[in-house]
Amino acid sequence: MVVTEQSRHTPHPLPGRRVAATVGLLSVAAAVGTGHLVAGLLAPRSSPFLAVGDAVVRLSPSWLTEFAKGAFGTADKPVLLAGTAVLLVVVAAVIGLAARRRVLPGVVGVVGLGLAGLLAVVTAPGVGPVDLVAPLAAPVAGVAVLGWLRGLAGGAGGGRPAGGGPSRRAVLIGSSVAVGLVSVGAGLGGALVGGGLVESRRAVSERLARIRPARAAPAIPAGAAFPESGTPPFVTANPDFYRVDVALRVPAVTAEEWRLRVHGMVDDELTLTFDDLLARPLLERTITMTCVSNEVGGPYISTATFLGVDLREVLREAGVRPGADQVLSTSTDGWTAGTPLDVLLEPERGALLAVGMNGEALPPEHGFPVRMVVPGLYGFVSATKWVVDLEVTTFAERQAYWLQRGWGRLAPIKTQCRIDSPRGFATAPAGRVVVAGIAWSQPVGIGGVEVRVDGGPWQGAELATEVGGDTWRMWRTAFDLAPGSHTVQARATDRDGVTQTEERAAPIPDGASGWPALIFTVS
Numbered sequence: 064m065v066v067t068e069q070s071r072h073t074p075h076p077l078p079g080r081r082v083a084a085t086v087g088l089l090s091v092a093a094a095v096g097t098g099h100l101v102a103g104l105l106a107p108r109s110s111p112f113l114a115v116g117d118a119v120v121r122l123s124p125s126w127l128t129e130f131a132k133g134a135f136g137t138a139d140k141p142v143l144l145a146g147t148a149v150l151l152v153v154v155a156a157v158i159g160l161a162a163r164r165r166v167l168p169g170v171v172g173v174v175g176l177g178l179a180g181l182l183a184v185v186t187a188p189g190v191g192p193v194d195l196v197a198p199l200a201a202p203v204a205g206v207a208v209l210g211w212l213r214g215l216a217g218g219a220g221g222g223r224p225a226g227g228g229p230s231r232r233a234v235l236i237g238s239s240v241a242v243g244l245v246s247v248g249a250g251l252g253g254a255l256v257g258g259g260l261v262e263s264r265r266a267v268s269e270r271l272a273r274i275r276p277a278r279a280a281p282a283i284p285a286g287a288a289f290p291e292s293g294t295p296p297f298v299t300a301n302p303d304f305y306r307v308d309v310a311l312r313v314p315a316v317t318a319e320e321w322r323l324r325v326h327g328m329v330d331d332e333l334t335l336t337f338d339d340l341l342a343r344p345l346l347e348r349t350i351t352m353t354c355v356s357n358e359v360g361g362p363y364i365s366t367a368t369f370l371g372v373d374l375r376e377v378l379r380e381a382g383v384r385p386g387a388d389q390v391l392s393t394s395t396d397g398w399t400a401g402t403p404l405d406v407l408l409e410p411e412r413g414a415l416l417a418v419g420m421n422g423e424a425l426p427p428e429h430g431f432p433v434r435m436v437v438p439g440l441y442g443f444v445s446a447t448k449w450v451v452d453l454e455v456t457t458f459a460e461r462q463a464y465w466l467q468r469g470w471g472r473l474a475p476i477k478t479q480c481r482i483d484s485p486r487g488f489a490t491a492p493a494g495r496v497v498v499a500g501i502a503w504s505q506p507v508g509i510g511g512v513e514v515r516v517d518g519g520p521w522q523g524a525e526l527a528t529e530v531g532g533d534t535w536r537m538w539r540t541a542f543d544l545a546p547g548s549h550t551v552q553a554r555a556t557d558r559d560g561v562t563q564t565e566e567r568a569a570p571i572p573d574g575a576s577g578w579p580a581l582i583f584t585v586s
């Protein structure tokens with residue numbers, strides 16, 4: 064083998080600083096674009112770029128987010144994302160410069176960015192395994208493009224002898240354009256598939272912020288909760304709101320493509336668009352939702368202020384025919400709920416086609432763009448998320464998803480309570496032990512809660528300021544207890560004077576019953 068002096072000693076010229084920085088930019092762009100595209104296809108919320116933005120919001124101290132809201136109003140999120148993008152451009156250029164001589168520092172930089180994205184995604188509420196794909200794919204694409212472009216630019220020892228083929232400069236420019244197009248395409252693709260939903264939701268939130276409800280929910284009075292004694296806050300923050308559904312992937316329907324068909328035993332079939340809903344009077348109602356699967360003492364209960372359209376008015380407009388006794392609602396993913404028609408037509412019930420939750424559009428996991436909420440009924444017979452179809456029919460004719468699987472047909476929420484403090488098997492210091500919790504009996508409301516320790520006399524608990532019958536009510540009381548193990552029990556009584564039954568029942572078919580009890584130790 065003959066190795067010429069010339070080719071062995073051809074020095075690989077270092078790429079210029081501008082070229083190196085461009086290589087860094089394109090590599091990071093490819094990473095971000097790929098992450099966004101994969102997220103868009105698999106799980107919109109797992110876009111590393113958007114997740115970093117969300118993480119910044121989540122981790123920011125409240126004075127900073129309040130300041131941002133004050134300074135930028137509803138534009139605070141675009142401003143935040145633009146800021147993140149600017150920072151990313153700077154970091155990308157630095158990565159390119161770092162990789163000018165040796166590729167390793169650049170790889171470390173891209174992987175470091177990838178780790179930041181991954182961390183942001185996995186620390187978000189409610190992540191699943193599928194959410195990991197996009198943040199892992201992003202740095203892989205970034206490193207691949209970095210290595211390739213460096214080769215083309217001559218920094219990686221892959222330089223070809225000059226002469227003959229296209230000049231290095233032409234190759235570099237050509238490939239840069241190609242990579243740039245791919246990155247932009249990936250970004251756009253991701254934006255179209257997943258970002259379309261994100262964008263739609265953001266636009267709805269902004270529209271809702273400008274709308275004055277025809278009827279606003281009363282402000283939550285101070286003293287409606289006892290968080291200092293261990294109860295949850297009165298209104299559940301959206302990320303903390305319990306979630307129950309059979310959807311493996313959160314359905315992605317934009318507000319623009321959403322339609323609701325109202326049909327069946329009606330005089331006039333209706334098809335409503337999202338704009339049609341927003342053109343109606345919007346009502347705000349604070350409602351405690353409960354899942355029938357909740358065990359005594361369980362977590363599947365939360366409260367939000369919903370904004371929506373009066374469902375009764377929509378049904379009356381369609382003109383319900385005699386003989387119907389059920390509204391079968393269908394989600395875009397095919398799940399169904401059967402709601403008793405007479406409940407939906409009660410003037411005081413307040414059933415909603417909800418579009419807003421705690422001052423923003425419904426979160427995707429909670430039914431964006433539109434869901435049903437019916438005070439006083441368990442979710443499986445009333446709270447259809449991503450609702451697209453309402454059929455007025457009969458229970459004899461049509462059976463909904465869980466009814467077919469052995470759960471109940473009529474499912475009013477049972478009067479129930481939960482002890483939140485002390486925790487089961489906790490150790491409390493000797494002296495006065497505060498016992499606190501929540502109670503609910505939608506839509507009647509709670510009139511009293513009693514607590515007893517070790518089977519002793521029932522003691523009436525202090526009730527928090529009442530918000531309404533459709534919501535939970537917090538309670539607390541205290542006992543002087545001797546050291547040792549103790550059992551505490553609670554029972555709630557509704558506003559009509561009916562005390563919850565002591566009889567234990569499992570959740571299936573129509574909700575758990577029995578007095579909550581737990582054991583703890585006084586030291």
Ligand SMILES: Nc1nc2c(c(=O)[nH]1)N[C@H]1C(S)=C(S)[C@@H](COP(=O)(O)O)O[C@H]1N2
Nearest residue numbers: 305306307308309354394398442443446448
């Ligand atoms: N499309 C759809 N809607 C659904 C469900 C579902 O599985 N699919 N589950 C229902 C049940 S059982 C409950 S308790 C509530 C829970 O609503 P949340 O997840 O917003 O708390 O949604 C209801 N709506």
Ligand SMILES: [Mo]
Nearest residue numbers: 354355442443
């Ligand atoms: Mo449920």
